[in-house]
Amino acid sequence: MANIYIAYGTVEGQTAQIAEYIADVARGHGHDVQTADIKKSGDTLPDGYDAVLVGASVHVGKHEGYVRDFVRKNTAALQRLPSAFFSVSLAAQGDEVNAEGYVEKFEAETGWRPAHVGLFSGALLYTHYGFLKRAMMKKIARDKGSLDTDTSRDYVYTEWDGVRRFTEDFLAGLATHVA
Ligand SMILES: Cc1cc2nc3c(=O)[nH]c(=O)nc-3n(C[C@H](O)[C@H](O)[C@H](O)COP(=O)(O)O)c2cc1C
Structure with a gap:
């Protein structure tokens, strides 16, 4: 069983819903999960977690600046621990090139290259x-x-089955890290 932290940014709430869904899936697999809206919790990543997921949504071509700052501040921990990034946008619905482009920009700005990346369709x-x-x-x-x-x-537009698969793939990888 792992202690998992899910930190996210959201403007209209869809990424928060996706974060809570991921948390529910992980809890269903027996893990302890804490979700945190970075805007409220600040840019500190608390100690004691075995794995971290970071989520952000796209507005006018960019993920939330405060999520970028959180990742920059905690890059060392994100590189040391099993970690994943999920990006929420409308482009993820049928415009993969742009959806991937947003993530590439985020990676270039933060220097973090997560091993697991989820591209999820958001909502209007x-x-x-x-x-x-x-x-x-x-x-x-x-x-x-x-x-x-x-x-x-x-x-x-969020495809919840895809979110579940992403979560379960991540959890399967965790099994090799966390006894
Ligand atoms: C003002 C505004 C600008 C947006 N800009 C983009 C964009 O540039 N590219 C994109 O793919 N989606 C864009 N979206 C769609 C959002 O990514 C989508 O609504 C998502 O669900 C928002 O997530 P949130 O509720 O967690 O903030 C935009 C949405 C709004 C309201």
């Missing part, structure tokens, strides 16, 4: 956005030829 949460953001995201969706432009509802 129209009902949570303010007026301007809602109009902007509707225009982006329309310009991309998407039919998901009904702003009276939300569209969640």
Whole structure:
């Protein structure tokens, strides 16, 4: 059994939901898991964890700056411990080149090259956005030829089975590190 820390950044909450889902899957496999919203918990990685996952979402081409700062500050621990990164974006839904590009940029900025990387589709949460953001995201969706432009509802694209597989692959790798 491992003690796992999941640190994440989120703007509209989808990455938080994915982090909690990963935590549930890991707990289901008997592990102890702590999730932390880096914006609230700060950039310290507490001692005593056997493995760390870091999650972030993409807005206007970039992951949260405070997640980048967290990774920069804790690179040594992330390189020493089994660790993984998951990136949440709309590009992960059918635009792999851009989704991978965001992660490459993040890796270049932080110097961390995680052995495990998950690219997860996020959500269009129209009902949570303010007026301007809602109009902007509707225009982006329309310009991309998407039919998901009904702003009276939300569209969640996250493929939970893929999140589960990513988590279980990571946990399987852990078995060789943690007795
Ligand atoms: C203002 C805004 C800008 C966004 N920019 C991008 C982008 O550049 N590329 C992309 O793939 N997704 C983009 N997205 C989609 C988000 O990555 C997606 O909504 C994700 O679910 C957000 O995760 P969060 O709720 O954890 O912040 C954008 C979303 C918003 C609201």
